[in-house]
Amino acid sequence: MSLHNFCDNCKVSIDNHISNCPLCGKCVSEKEKNLLTTQTTTYPSVSNLNNKKMAIIKLISCSLFLATAVLFAIEFFVTKSIRLSFYFLASYLLFQFAVLIPIKHNFSLATSSILALLFLQCYILFIELYSHTFGWGVTYVMPLIALAYSIYNGVLIVAKGYFNFEYFLPICFSGAISIVFFLVNYLNSWKFWPSLAAMLFSCVIVLLIIFFKNKRLKKSIEKKFHF
Amino acid sequence: MLTIKQLFKKSSQYKRAKNLSKKRIKNKINQEQHNQEEWYKLDNAGLIFPAIQQSSWNSVFRISAYLKEKVNPQMLERATNDVIKRFPAFNVSLKRGVFWYYFQQINKYIKVEEENTYPCQAIPLTKSTPLFRVVYFNKKISLECFHSLTDGRSALVFLNTILSRYFVLLGHNINLNNLPVSYLDSPQPEEWEDAFNKYSDLKEKAPRKEKTGYQLEGEINKNKHLNVISLIMNSNEIKTLAQTKYNCSIQEFLCAIVIKALQDQQIQQISRNTKPVKLSVACDLRRFFPSKTLRNFANVINFGTNKGDGELSLEQCVEYAKQGMILFTKENLMKINNTNVADQKNIFIRLVPLFIKNWIMNMVYFGSSEKGFACPFSNLGIVNDGAEFKELVEKYDFIVGALKFNKFATSVITYNNNLTLSFSLKVKSTDIVKKVSDILVNNGIKVHIESNMNNKI
Numbered sequence: 001m002s003l004h005n006f007c008d009n010c011k012v013s014i015d016n017h018i019s020n021c022p023l024c025g026k027c028v029s030e031k032e033k034n035l036l037t038t039q040t041t042t043y044p045s046v047s048n049l050n051n052k053k054m055a056i057i058k059l060i061s062c063s064l065f066l067a068t069a070v071l072f073a074i075e076f077f078v079t080k081s082i083r084l085s086f087y088f089l090a091s092y093l094l095f096q097f098a099v100l101i102p103i104k105h106n107f108s109l110a111t112s113s114i115l116a117l118l119f120l121q122c123y124i125l126f127i128e129l130y131s132h133t134f135g136w137g138v139t140y141v142m143p144l145i146a147l148a149y150s151i152y153n154g155v156l157i158v159a160k161g162y163f164n165f166e167y168f169l170p171i172c173f174s175g176a177i178s179i180v181f182f183l184v185n186y187l188n189s190w191k192f193w194p195s196l197a198a199m200l201f202s203c204v205i206v207l208l209i210i211f212f213k214n215k216r217l218k219k220s221i222e223k224k225f226h227f
Numbered sequence: 228m229l230t231i232k233q234l235f236k237k238s239s240q241y242k243r244a245k246n247l248s249k250k251r252i253k254n255k256i257n258q259e260q261h262n263q264e265e266w267y268k269l270d271n272a273g274l275i276f277p278a279i280q281q282s283s284w285n286s287v288f289r290i291s292a293y294l295k296e297k298v299n300p301q302m303l304e305r306a307t308n309d310v311i312k313r314f315p316a317f318n319v320s321l322k323r324g325v326f327w328y329y330f331q332q333i334n335k336y337i338k339v340e341e342e343n344t345y346p347c348q349a350i351p352l353t354k355s356t357p358l359f360r361v362v363y364f365n366k367k368i369s370l371e372c373f374h375s376l377t378d379g380r381s382a383l384v385f386l387n388t389i390l391s392r393y394f395v396l397l398g399h400n401i402n403l404n405n406l407p408v409s410y411l412d413s414p415q416p417e418e419w420e421d422a423f424n425k426y427s428d429l430k431e432k433a434p435r436k437e438k439t440g441y442q443l444e445g446e447i448n449k450n451k452h453l454n455v456i457s458l459i460m461n462s463n464e465i466k467t468l469a470q471t472k473y474n475c476s477i478q479e480f481l482c483a484i485v486i487k488a489l490q491d492q493q494i495q496q497i498s499r500n501t502k503p504v505k506l507s508v509a510c511d512l513r514r515f516f517p518s519k520t521l522r523n524f525a526n527v528i529n530f531g532t533n534k535g536d537g538e539l540s541l542e543q544c545v546e547y548a549k550q551g552m553i554l555f556t557k558e559n560l561m562k563i564n565n566t567n568v569a570d571q572k573n574i575f576i577r578l579v580p581l582f583i584k585n586w587i588m589n590m591v592y593f594g595s596s597e598k599g600f601a602c603p604f605s606n607l608g609i610v611n612d613g614a615e616f617k618e619l620v621e622k623y624d625f626i627v628g629a630l631k632f633n634k635f636a637t638s639v640i641t642y643n644n645n646l647t648l649s650f651s652l653k654v655k656s657t658d659i660v661k662k663v664s665d666i667l668v669n670n671g672i673k674v675h676i677e678s679n680m681n682n683k684i
Contacts, residue, residue, distance in 0.1 A: 004675065012458075012664055012674045022456050022678040025662040042293070043455070043679035044342050044364050054282065104282075106353035108323075223266040227326040227577040 017041045052089040057104050061096065068092045086130060094123045114173050117149050121177065140189050142180045147198035150174045155206045165220040168209060175202030250305055265332040267316055271423035271567050272523035273375035276327045277321055279299065279631055280352060280589040283451060286374040286631075287347040288638075290607075291367050291624040292616075298363040299397065305341040306393035307361050313410045314521065316419045317359060317376065321352045326581055328375075331355075339363060345370060345452040346679065347651065348627030361389070365619075368393075374523070378623060379607050379638075380511050381521040384408050387612045392600040394619055405583050407616050408521075415519065424519040425456045426561070427669055428520045429569055435560035437599035438527060440495045443634040445654030455626055456660045459675040460667065462609075462646035468670055478553055478606055481508055481648060483544035485637055487533050487603050488662035492537050505531030506637075507600040508551065512564070515557045526563050528554050529600045597632045606639040617643065629653040 004013040007021040014021060014028055017175040021028050055127035072085040099120040102112035121142050153171045182194035209217055269277075276286045311318050318337070319330035335356045343362035350358055350373045358373040359382075370386045377385070383528065384407055391401050392410050403409040462477070469480035489504040507654040518524055530551025532539065539547075569575060576584070607625050625640035626649050634649045650660045656681075667674050 002368055010661065011668045012676050014676045018676075018678060018680075019625070022676060022680045023664055036414060041365065042367055042677055044344075046344050073664075106351075119337055164273075223322075223329055224324045225326065225333070226324060226329065 010130040015042065025199045038222075054104070057100055061100055064092050064095065086129070090123055090126050090130075094119050108166060110170050113149070113153075114170050117145070117170075117174065117177070120145060135190070138181065139185055140194050143178060143185075143195035143198045146174045146178045146181065147194065147201060150198060150205065151177070156202070157205065157209065165217070168206075168217060168220070171202055171205050171209075173201065175206055178202050232423055232477045240598060249335065261347060265315070265571045266322075267319065267330040267332075267419060268421065269328055269330065269375055270421040270520075270522045270524075271564075271571050272326065272378070272525065273572065275588060275592065276375040277352065278585040279438070279592050280349075281631070283349055284631065285349045285352060286490070287350055287371055287628045288374060288377065288379060288382070288605075289346050289369050289371045289624075289625070289626040289628075290382050290640075291369040292390055293624065294366045294368065295619055298361060298368055299367055299498050300339055300341070301361055303361065303368060303389075303393055303651060304337070306389050306396055307339055308391045310385075310392050310410045312516045313388065313408065313412065313522050314418075315414050316522070316602045317385060317498060318357055319376070320355045321373075321375065322360060323581060324581070326577060326580070326584075329520055330358075330376075331592050333357065337361065342367075342369065346455055346626050349452055356679050367624075376594070377521060378511075378523045378525045379509075379605060379627075380525070381511065381523075382480050383607060383610065383623075384521060384612065387610075387616075390616060393518050394616065399619060401615055405426065407612055409586060409651060417519040418521045420518070420520050421522070422512070422516065422520040422524040423564055423569075425569055426512070426516045427568035428561070429563050429565050429572070431525060431558075432566040432569060433559065435595070438503060438534065439598045440529075440531065440548065441489060441494065441506040441601050442598070442632075443489065443601055443654065444496070444657045446633075446652065447653055448655055451653055453626075453629060454655070454680050455649060456652070456657060456676060456678045456680065457624060457626075457647050457649040457679065458660070458664060459622070459645055460672050462644050464672055466647055468672065468674055472670070473509070475545050476552070477646070481606070481639060482548040482551065482604060484666050485602070485604065487539060487544040487666060488659050490532055490544070492659055494538050499535075499537075501532075501534070501536055503532050503534050503536075504605040505529045505600040506551075506602060507606040509603065510555050510560065512560060515560055526560055526567075528559070528563070529585065530554060530599070540677060542594065544589060552594075557663040591665045594632070597630055600633070600636050602637055603627060603630060604639075608639075608641060610640065610642040622647065626651050635659065 003020065004016050007024065007026065007028045010021055010023045012023065014020075019027060038104050066179050068085070068088050071088050072082055074087045076082050098116040101107075102115055107115070124137045124141055124145075128134055149172060153167060153174065157167050157171065178195055178201075179196035182192055182199045184190075185192035185195050282288075297638055315332060316330065318332060318334055320333050322329055322331045335357055336353060338356060339361045340363075341361040346369075348371075350356075350360065350371065352358070352373070360371045360375040362369050362371070368386070368390070370382055370384045370389070387406060388408050388410050391403060394401050403411060409652060420430040427653075465480065466477055469475050469477050473480055473483070475483070486504055490501070493501050493504060507529050509525050509527050512518075512524045512526055513520075516524075529553065530547065532547055579587070605625070605627050610623050620642070622645045623640050624643040624647050625638045627638045628650050629636045634654045635650055638650075638651075640647050640650045648663070650663075652660070665675055666677075
């Protein structure tokens with residue numbers, strides 16, 4: 001053993017790099033000094049831990065909340081109504097649930113993208129209903145977003161070969177949403193070609209995977225649903 | 228000069244070779260993808276840890292080997308990546324299923340880093356990160372594992388296998404036959420079995436209910452980092468003292484010391500209506516049920532003082548420890564195992580979605596699990612596997628990260644006549660360790676201390 005310090009109070013020998021006894025806190029007596037110049041410690045010197053990621057997320061979340069509250073106050077006191085502020089509130093909620101929470105809780109790519117799609121669709125529906133300009137969201141924008149999402153997942157699956165259930169689920173989800181849009185538009189005799197395109201694309205990708213990569217998919221479903 | 232026929236032959240040979248190499252590359256990719264599709268269910272003990280994790284905490288333990296020479300990081304990294312192929316179920320990441328978590332094989336290249344933070348920091352359980360880390364500092368190599376992956380005994384086997392490869396790469400002569408696992412062998416399926424399920428007969432079960440025990444109090448460290456204090460002493464001295472003066476084993480003696488220290492601490496705070504002071508002592512089930520598994524295969528039994536006990540002498544605490552150690556029989560451990568496995572196999576519990584299960588397990592854990600004992604106590608015993616490294620390894624260290632609610636944890640490991648009793652504390656006060664040290668010193672044991680407490684910037 002190398003040369004050590006000794007605590008007269010606790011009657012224990014202590015590693016020579018420790019100047020204060022960990023048990024009683026007193027400065028230890030130096031029996032013989034260690035003359036080695038190289039480091040002989042067993043633990044590194046560390047600064048206090050800071051979880052930077054959490055701190056930044058909290059900062060962004062608080063800043064946005066504060067900005068929304070300030071806008072509410074300004075609009076209320078200036079225009080005596082809070083009509084526009086609800087748009088900011090909806091945007092804040094969208095950003096919170098679609099971006100910050102997945103980052104904070106380290107959701108997987110599939111879960112994050114499903115949440116983003118879901119909240120984006122809700123946001124567009126809210127704008128459509130709140131602004132009384134019904135017709136552009138459900139008919140065009142939302143189905144086209146679902147189509148873009150299906151194309152994105154389709155590229156991931158086909159080009160990159162990601163046949164996991166994690167990538168299969170988002171395509172099923174966007175397919176289900178597209179079917180809902182198609183039915184809503186068709187039954188109301190609105191323009192249904194965007195939702196039809198999204199529905200057909202998603203269904204084709206799902207069927208291709210089921211028919212040509214069913215073994216991989218089966219294994220993926222088996223581990224996901226094992227009980 | 229080649230003829231046209233020869234040229235044609237050569238070009239078609241070249242094409243065949245090119246196609247063959249393309250096919251080989253494609254097969255290799257398919258093989259790698261197939262390997263990456265290998266997955267494992269969590270063993271019975273491993274199910275609770277992902278459920279109770281927090282963003283800044285999960286259940287991690289560390290085993291360290293102190294070498295006689297400074298660590299060569301490049302060789303260590305190479306050794307780790309050579310050896311990980313022998314332990315395929317270690318190179319996994321944690322994934323969420325609909326009903327249970329599972330391990331997904333990732334075959335990732337393991338990067339070895341210099342230690343730059345506190346011991347037993349939370350291991351990220353996200354995406355495709357391995358559930359263990361290998362770090363080094365000066366002459367120390369440390370292996371930190373998430374507890375769902377494996378237990379202390381198997382982690383020690385893994386670390387020793389890395390060390391064997393590391394020393395071979397450095398040019399030392401190591402007889403791999405003297406080690407329990409050689410990195411030259413192929414992995415065996417028995418090493419990944421869920422031994423809990425294998426050895427449960429679900430006939431008799433142990434009761435779960437436990438009374439609330441004494442909990443150490445104190446101001447928690449900032450960011451909940453761990454203060455580690457290791458008491459190093461001569462194992463022969465301890466053995467002689469335990470046998471001659473107290474007529475007990477080393478394990479019973481060490482448990483008794485910790486119980487006495489906790490009881491004294493409790494008496495200082497409240498002089499009457501004391502709560503029972505209990506330790507949660509881990510037991511390697513491989514001693515009772517033969518298994519080659521390298522995953523979790525250990526259970527715990529809580530024992531200690533009774534409610535209302537006043538100041539106790541060390542002899543009285545030794546009696547309590549002896550009564551506790553008597554409980555470690557094959558029948559009792561089988562009952563505990565049956566209770567745990569029965570919950571896992573209950574059809575209603577199995578069909579509950581994972582997010583609800585996590586919430587329930589968290590509530591049950593908070594309500595009952597850690598409240599019954601003051602600290603976990605894990606003893607890895609004597610490191611016999613490291614006999615090959617006697618000239619190269621000075622000592623081993625074993626640190627158990629403090630649990631979710633308990634304020635500290637105790638762990639023991641012995642190598643080359645050095646017994647290391649380590650305390651990992653979430654609190655600033657070190658009174659409990661001082662009490663333990665005083666008991667040892669007063670009994671004539673020479674104690675040497677190592678700690679990370681002086682190393683803050």
